[in-house]
Amino acid sequence: MSEVETLIIGAGPAGMAAAMELSKVNKKILIIEKQKSVGGLAKTLTFEEEGATFFSDIGPHRFFSQNKYLYDFIENLIHDKWIKVNRLTRQYIGGKFYDYPINAAQALKNIGMKKAFRIFLDYLFAQIVYKILRKKIKNFKDYVIANFGRSLAELNMINYTEKVWGIECSKIHPDWAKQRIKSLTLISALKSIFTKGKDPRSMVDQFYYPEDGTHLIYKTIEEKIIQKGNEVLTESYPTKIKHDGKLITEVIINTRGKEESFKPKYLVESITMKNFVNLLEPSAPDCVLEAIKTLKYRSQVYLFITLDKESITKDQWIYFPEKEIPFGRVSEMKNFSKKMSPDGKTSLFVEFFCFEGDKTWNMDKESLFELALNHFERLGFFTRKEVRNYYLIKQKNVYPIYDLDYQKNLELIKAYLNKFENLFFIGRPGRFKYNNQDHSLEMGILAARSIIDEKKYDIESVGSEIEYYEKGDLNVSNKQKVSFNWMVLEDRDET
Ligand SMILES: Cc1cc2nc3c(=O)[nH]c(=O)nc-3n(C[C@H](O)[C@H](O)[C@H](O)COP(=O)(O)OP(=O)(O)OC[C@H]3O[C@@H](n4cnc5c(N)ncnc54)[C@H](O)[C@@H]3O)c2cc1C
Structure with missing residues (x-):
């Protein structure tokens, strides 16, 4: 069994932020990621075609936060590659476009x-x-x-x-x-x-965006932590997480078929809560296992369509709230950064919301494309002739569903996981919380600061700012409005 100071499972924004913060003070880390690359839901996909390369995030990734620390954190990573974008987004309702906001x-x-x-x-x-x-x-x-x-x-x-x-x-x-x-x-x-x-x-409204796609932040972190002698194991996942009731004592990892055992001093993880709890040995109590079964996720399938066309609209993204239209949102990546599409061409990322295994989830690429194409032709977005290619992408467990019972079940699970002194469960999947990047980054940074300062900061309070808006301009005073609140867990007012 190999000893490791901090084992990080999941290389999305939460895990990568924890890794970056720890490596800044030369703490040793090992990162385990199930996919082939880092970035999680905030990764950027590459589509190589004859004579043209297109890039796309998984849907729109506008960065916005009320926390100045995060702006500095990202600026220090990608410097002038963090560009300011003038937001243009609309909704399509009843045959008409409405600006949004x-x-x-x-x-x-x-x-x-x-x-x-x-x-x-x-x-x-x-x-x-x-x-x-x-x-x-x-x-x-x-x-x-x-x-x-x-x-x-x-x-x-x-x-x-x-x-x-x-x-x-x-x-x-x-x-x-x-x-x-x-x-x-x-x-x-x-x-x-x-x-x-x-x-x-x-x-x-304006927002910041990494000019090569949102994954630039996480790729840069990966480079920096590797330079410091740390390892990122991709296509790697835990098969067993052993504990003694107070501490996580051993984690068995499978990397491309090879099993290895690690004894972490600290474990920081951002994999789905369901997955994590089910890997525990000895098993979690029955009430926790029952509660975990009730947590549900919404999944998504996407079409990425490449086009021989200069531009579709000027919008970064457009919402389609009406149920008669099968997709919910489309994004034209070129309007985030020119670098996302080759000159003279553009693309559209189309999001369909579904449950894993339902009719939409099981649709083949051609049927999904035909379903969507009618609408795009009617809207005047593009014609069949302008389509170069299209790709189908599926993503499980995208949205934690806040149904009427979720809170009491989630509280029970969190209370159980909080008993492990060396465990930090963070991020959108790890806390079953509908985080944007900013809140996942904050959770990762708080987990790292807890390890560095040897006191547990309050990860639960992330995202509970009094005012968290989806909107906002980027003048300096706004950026400086809220600084990081290093709240120690014991200091938290529970009333
Ligand atoms: C369509 C869409 C639009 C979005 N728009 C925005 C936006 O405009 N602005 C914004 O800020 N955010 C946006 N987000 C949200 C943003 O992507 C997430 O908040 C962020 O990626 C969450 O980071 P995370 O690290 O918490 O989780 P994730 O990104 O889910 O990362 C978890 C990581 O853990 C890995 N993992 C899972 N299971 C295992 C396992 N068993 N073993 C090893 N590794 C594992 C996953 O592969 C993944 O890399 C959007 C998301 C989507 C899907």
């Missing part, structure tokens, strides 16, 4: 005065029901109706959410809304239109 004048023109008045009346009605009569918010549907009124909620939020999650909004926990659209209401959205650039919630 909303442009009031355009939205009014699209929906007409009658419908706008209806939206306003519905909003007032929701205020009476939820604020004055204090109707309880029990699920996501209640949450969006309470904050936006029924008409607006039905126009884009309920449709899109049900498409993404594959379950009715009345069965989705309101946590989902709290994590993603907290503090945003119809009134705050309207207000921000008139305070462009002055408010951190500004709808004037």
